Amino acid sequence: MTELEARRLLMADPRHPSPELREQIARQPALAEFHDELLDLDRRTHAALTEAPLPHGLADRLVLGSRYRAVPKARLAIAAAIAAVAIMIPWHFAGPPSDELAMLDHVRDSRWELLDNPGVSQGIVRASLAELGVGLANSSYRIRHLGHCVVAGRQGRHFTIDSPQGVISFVILPASIGSLAKDSLHEGDTVGVFEKRGDILLGAFGSSAMEGAALRRLMKSVFI
Amino acid sequence: MRFIGRTTGHFDQVVRAYSGELFHFALWLCRDRHRAEDVLQEALTRAWRRWGDVKDEAARKSWLYTIVRNEFYREAGKSRRQEVPMDDEVLAQIPDERDFTRGLEVRQLLMSFPAAVIEPLVLQNVGGMTCEEVAAVLGITVGAAMTRISRARSALRRHCRASETGAPIAEESTR
Numbered sequence: 055m056t057e058l059e060a061r062r063l064l065m066a067d068p069r070h071p072s073p074e075l076r077e078q079i080a081r082q083p084a085l086a087e088f089h090d091e092l093l094d095l096d097r098r099t100h101a102a103l104t105e106a107p108l109p110h111g112l113a114d115r116l117v118l119g120s121r122y123r124a125v126p127k128a129r130l131a132i133a134a135a136i137a138a139v140a141i142m143i144p145w146h147f148a149g150p151p152s153d154e155l156a157m158l159d160h161v162r163d164s165r166w167e168l169l170d171n172p173g174v175s176q177g178i179v180r181a182s183l184a185e186l187g188v189g190l191a192n193s194s195y196r197i198r199h200l201g202h203c204v205v206a207g208r209q210g211r212h213f214t215i216d217s218p219q220g221v222i223s224f225v226i227l228p229a230s231i232g233s234l235a236k237d238s239l240h241e242g243d244t245v246g247v248f249e250k251r252g253d254i255l256l257g258a259f260g261s262s263a264m265e266g267a268a269l270r271r272l273m274k275s276v277f278i
Numbered sequence: 279m280r281f282i283g284r285t286t287g288h289f290d291q292v293v294r295a296y297s298g299e300l301f302h303f304a305l306w307l308c309r310d311r312h313r314a315e316d317v318l319q320e321a322l323t324r325a326w327r328r329w330g331d332v333k334d335e336a337a338r339k340s341w342l343y344t345i346v347r348n349e350f351y352r353e354a355g356k357s358r359r360q361e362v363p364m365d366d367e368v369l370a371q372i373p374d375e376r377d378f379t380r381g382l383e384v385r386q387l388l389m390s391f392p393a394a395v396i397e398p399l400v401l402q403n404v405g406g407m408t409c410e411e412v413a414a415v416l417g418i419t420v421g422a423a424m425t426r427i428s429r430a431r432s433a434l435r436r437h438c439r440a441s442e443t444g445a446p447i448a449e450e451s452t453r
Contacts (some may be wrong), residue, residue, distance in 0.1 A: 062409050065431055066424035095435055098404050102385040104302050109315060113297040119319050120326040166290060272443050274344065 060085055068092040102156050110182050111153065111202035114166070121216035156206040157225045157257040158246045168221055170198045179213055186211060188226050188254055189278030205228070217272060222260050229255035240264045247273060289329055291314060299404050300346055306400050307350040307393065321349035331437060343405055344415050347397070387437050391430060398423050399430045 055063075060078045063070055068089060079086050109115075160166070174197045180190040182200060195215040203212040203225065210227035234250045246259040247269045258273040291365050297318075304314035304321075325345050346372040388396065401412045 064430070065428040067427070070408075092431065092435070095431065095438060096403060098384055098438065099388070099399070099431075099434055101381070102388055103306065103400055103404050104299075105385060106305055107304065108298050108301055109311065112301060112315070113294045115315075116319055116322050117293050120289070120293070120322040126357070166294075169294070171294075180383050 057082065057085060058092060063196045064089055064092055068096055079104075083231055107178075108201060110178070114201040114203075117166075122126050150191075153206055153227060153230055153255050154234070154236045154239055154246070154248045154257065157227060157248070157255070158239045158241055158244060160203060160205045160212070160258070161223050161246065161257075161259045162223060162242065164203065164212065167199055167201055167223060168214055171200075174198065174200050174213075182211055183226060186226055186228065187255060188251075188256070191276055191278050193275055195276065215276070219264050219268060219272070222258060222269070222272060224273070225257040225259070227257070230254055238268075245269065249273065289326055292338060292342075296342060297389050300342060303343060303400050304346055304350065306388075306396050307347065309389075313353075317350050317353055318346060320353070321346040324349065340411050341404065343401060343407075347415065364368050384438065387434065391433075395426050395430045395442065398426045402427055428429065 055074050055078060059079070063072065063075055064085075081091050083084055085261070099237050104132055109164075163175075176190065176197060179197055179200050183221050185191050195217055196201040196256050198214045198221065199218060200211070203210055205225065205227050208228050208230075210225060212223065212225050215222055228252055234248055234255075236248065238245070238247045240262060243262050245264055245266060246257050247266050249256045249270075256273060256277060258269050260272075300313060300321075301318055304318045305311060308314040308317055320341075322345075325342055332338050388399075391399070397416060398412045401407045401415055402409070405411075408416070409420050409423045409427065412427070413420045414424065
């Protein structure tokens, strides 16, 4: 391979794995300099190509949207009818389930919200919560994940943090009319505490080993 | 049922791993955030329906990129034949004149690249693909993929060097 051929190959792919090319780069300082220049150019190009921020909760929406849209409409209609009956029967006998219970069920069912997605800044979470009229306090907790979620037919936010007590989930939801039905719930391996602020319902969820009081203190320190 | 469970989990993992770069690819095709998300959503819905078709996991990423691209052109109502004109015509659209790109950000220069050039560049730079994989996704020869990427990189290099030195932007070889 001549130097010109090596340069042409590097222009097409600076990370080309050809051993012969690697040898040439190691042998010729001018070629190594050219290679470094192209790698630096690629870094700048990459930054420009990916500088547009990703939409909030993109992965969650894509996953759920793909599965929902892939189901034939007839099956969806049948499933919706069955779900409606299933919901109406307990409502008829025991009244509608509370927002608090719906939030707890959401946290228990949505295990993907516990995934660690590095790079969720406090600024992004603050902007997202501000859309619901909720303030995020300045805290040192690392935010693992932020997603949009739909609970009891209303769109809210779900984010998780690393705390000294482990991973804690927070769910923020526009509340239905009425006062707080339960200020804490415990089901299976999940415990939740709730606070209603105007039209917004805040929920903090941890493992059942956690004290409700500690979870409540954590919630006070996270939200303004 | 076990198969469905396994597929669901795998689909979730793969979509979460690649959703960011696929979005950026769709965004550079569409040049509109909302349209890019719609194209990506529709493409992944199609991918979910045919998830089991891919036997070689190493080809999964290229397969997803191909579906996103096809969905973009399907949505845009363009046929493959219309989408890739003669190479010379495509390459002639890359700004290689002397001075008019001076002062532009790299992003703005990239915006001026035609689709036939920005596609292979994003596939390689963002998708981390080799020229062979880029060629397979685009349905072109490896040589054509290498030419398009080289031409784009050459334009970027000229632009960056001229921006740094303040010198006129001149046509140059790989030297």
